[in-house]
Amino acid sequence: MEQVVIETEFITLGQFLKEVGVIDTGGMAKWYLSEFTVIVNAESENRRGKKLRSGDIIDLEDGRTFKIAQKD
Incomplete structure (x- = not known):
């Protein structure tokens, strides 16, 4: 996970x-x-304006997974 x-x-x-x-x-x-x-937090998402916040998990079709983190 990146x-x-x-x-x-x-x-x-x-x-x-x-x-x-x-x-x-x-x-x-x-x-x-x-x-x-x-996939955002285990739900399919197709809105480009969807707000991603710290802790959100994003899965892409190419198999990569990302986690959003807030800068300290």
Whole structure:
């Protein structure tokens, strides 16, 4: 499981996908979420604006798993 550290209260799913290198631009988020399965906290998620907070677990279709962590 990889950890993604955020400095703000939350990060959107679209921002997260760009941060981890799954997509190149924020505009690709809508397309990516319509073509691939993304699981957030054991539930399928397709909203690019979904707020991810510290402790959230994200599973991508390519087998990678991420955990959101708040910067201390």
